[in-house]
Structures are given as C-alpha cells and as structure tokens.
Amino acid sequence: xxxxxxxxxxxxxxxxxxxxxxxxxxxxxxxxxxxxxxxxxxxxxxxxxxxxxxxxxxxxxxxxxxxxxxxxxxxxxxxxxxxxxxxxxxxxxxxxxxxxxxxxxxxxxxxxxxxxxxxxxxxxxxxxx
Amino acid sequence: xxxxxxxxxxxxxxxxxxxxxxxxxxxxxxxxxxxxxxxxxxxxxxxxxxxxxxxxxxxxxxxxxxxxxxxxxxxxxxxxxxxxxxxxxxxxxxxxxxxxxxxxxx
Numbered sequence: 451x452x453x454x455x456x457x458x459x460x461x462x463x464x465x466x467x468x469x470x471x472x473x474x475x476x477x478x479x480x481x482x483x484x485x486x487x488x489x490x491x492x493x494x495x496x497x498x499x500x501x502x503x504x505x506x507x508x509x510x511x512x513x514x515x516x517x518x519x520x521x522x523x524x525x526x527x528x529x530x531x532x533x534x535x536x537x538x539x540x541x542x543x544x545x546x547x548x549x550x551x552x553x554x555x556x557x558x559x560x561x562x563x564x565x566x567x568x569x570x571x572x573x574x575x576x577x578x579x
Numbered sequence: 580x581x582x583x584x585x586x587x588x589x590x591x592x593x594x595x596x597x598x599x600x601x602x603x604x605x606x607x608x609x610x611x612x613x614x615x616x617x618x619x620x621x622x623x624x625x626x627x628x629x630x631x632x633x634x635x636x637x638x639x640x641x642x643x644x645x646x647x648x649x650x651x652x653x654x655x656x657x658x659x660x661x662x663x664x665x666x667x668x669x670x671x672x673x674x675x676x677x678x679x680x681x682x683x684x685x
Contacts, residue, residue, distance in 0.1 A: 487674075497614070497622065497665055499674035510672050513580070546621055553628050554610045563610040563669050565627040572621050 452477040454547050454570035462541075464579050468534040472547030472570060479528045480505045485550035485564060488521060488532045490543040491572075498543075502550055502564075503530050537577050544572040581670035583677035590683045597653040599680045601666030604647060609668045611649040613642055616679075617662045625664075626651060658684050 458470035472486065479486065487502040501511035503521040511519050515534070523530040534541060550564035583603045591597040601611065611629050614622040624633050626642035629649065639654040649668075653660050661684045666677040 496679045497616075497667075497676045499676065502674075512673065553612065556609070558608070561609075561669055561672065563628070564674075565612045565624055566614070566622070566667075567624050567627075567633060569621040569623070 452549065452568050454549065454568060456545060456547050456570045456573040458573060458575075460574055461576050461578055462537050464538055464577055465536055468532070468537050468541065468575060470532045470545055470547075470573065470575075472530050472532075474528045474530075474549075479523060479530065480525055483552050485510075486523065486530045487548050487550050487566065489546045489548060489566075490541075491546070492540075492543040500532065500534075500545075539577050539579070542575060542577045544574050546570055546572045581668075581673070581675050583666055583668065583675055585664075585666060585677040585680045587678070588681045588683065590685055591653070591656045592685055593658060594655055597656050597660070597682055599651040599653075599664050599666075599682065601649040601651070601677045602647055603649075603668070603675075606647050606649055606668065607645045609644075609670070611642070611644045612667045613640075613649075613651045614665045614667065615660075615662045616665065622665065653682070656682075656684055660684060 453475045455473045462468045485502040488500040501521045518535045520533045547570045548566040549568040553563040553565040613626040615625045616622045629644040630642040641652045663679045665679045
C-alpha cells in the first residue's frame with residue numbers, strides 16, 4: 451500500500467533553511483486528483499498545515515508561512531520537498547508529509563475539500579541558536 | 580482567518596459514549612474531517628466528509644456536522660481509543676485544524 455517517508459536533517463541552525471523530502475512508495479505521485487502536503491506539530495501542540503503541491507506544480511501555502519516556504523515535486527524520484535527559510539526556534543517541530551485526496555466540492559464557494567488519508571511517520575526538526 | 584475550537588479534554592468510562600465537539604462559523608456549510616493521533620504516532624484519518632469512515636475504522640466512530648458545530652462520537656469507547664483528536668476543514672483553500680481534544684478513557 452502507499453507509504454510516505456520523510457527525510458532530512460534533524461538539526462537546523464537558526465536563520466538557515468530547513469529542507470525536507472518526502473518519498474512516496476507503493477504508488478505514483480502523478481495521480482491527477484491528489485495533492486501532497488506538509489504539516490508540522492510543535493512539541494505538545496496541535497497540527498499546522500504548511501502547504502500542498504500537485505504533481506503538475508500547483509501549490510498552496512499557509513498564509514502565515516508563505517513568505518518563507520517553497521514546496522516542490524520531483525516526479526522522476528516520486529518525491530516532494532519542503533524548504534523553509536530563515537528558521538527560528540518557533541519552527542522546531544515534528545514535520546509530517548501526507549497525501550491529500552478529494553473529499554468533496556462546494557458549489558457555493560468553489561472550494562475543493564481534501565482529506566489526508568496517508569501520513570508519513572514524521573521527522574523531528576530541532577533549531578539550534 | 581477561520582478558526583476551529585475544540586475542548587482541550589474529554590473523559591469517558593470504558594463502554595460509554597464520548598462526544599467531541601468542534602466549533603466554527605457556519606461550519607455546517609463546510610466538510611469536516613477528524614484525525615486520531617495516539618502518543619508518539621502520526622495522525623490517522625477516522626472520519627471524512629463529515630460522517631464517513633475510511634476502511635478499517637471501527638463502526639463505533641461516527642461524525643455529524645450542522646450549524647456551527649461538528650461532532651465526533653465514539654460509541655462503546657475502548658481503552659485503545661485514548662488519543663488526541665483533531666477536527667479539520669478548508670477555508671479559502673487553506674487547511675484549518677482545531678486545537679485538538681485529548682480523550683482519556685478512565
């Protein structure tokens with residue numbers, strides 16, 4: 451079945467760029483209806499959506515992070531990646547990648563709803579000063 | 580920005596019913612998902628599209644959404660259901676999560 455695996459440095463220096471990769475196995479990242487997303491969870495806190503990418507290159511970002519985030523996809527490697535620049539202690543968290551599948555469409559607002567049906571195990575990122 | 584509000588904690592006795600609420604403006608006009616997260620694990624989707632269960636999720640999990648409140652109901656709660664539960668929806672193509680509810684099975 452589909453599996454996602456996050457990878458990347460577990461320690462990033464403050465003001466530098468965090469880079470993580472999510473490798474998709476057991477399925478193709480080029481499924482037309484799916485998006486692929488990054489999420490994070492600071493210690494003891496809730497989940498936060500960072501952003502999502504379609505294999506065709508379309509991206510959506512959390513407005514609170516959009517100035518520092520780039521999410522990209524590499525179809526040849528069946529991977530998608532996260533870059534978060536100018537990190538601070540507030541960016542320390544467990545980072546998860548997940549598959550987004552279509553859940554529904556609201557005609558009244560033209561919003562497509564997705565659910566995250568497969569998640570990676572997560573990777574812990576610590577920020578050092 | 581859109582916000583979802585959940586109670587921080589809910590306690591339930593084994594075999595009883597747990598109701599976890601999630602509140603947001605006109606939430607009933609949106610689709611809501613629920614995720615279960617056990618300690619040290621990644622989230623698991625337990626309810627999508629307000630009240631649908633993915634394959635493999637026990638029937639004791641159900642969901643509803645009306646007005647300003649979505650509710651996750653766990654019937655005949657078992658000790659293995661002890662976890663954090665997060666509601667989630669989309670607003671203007673932005674994913675929004677509730678703060679999470681810790682369900683304790685006493």
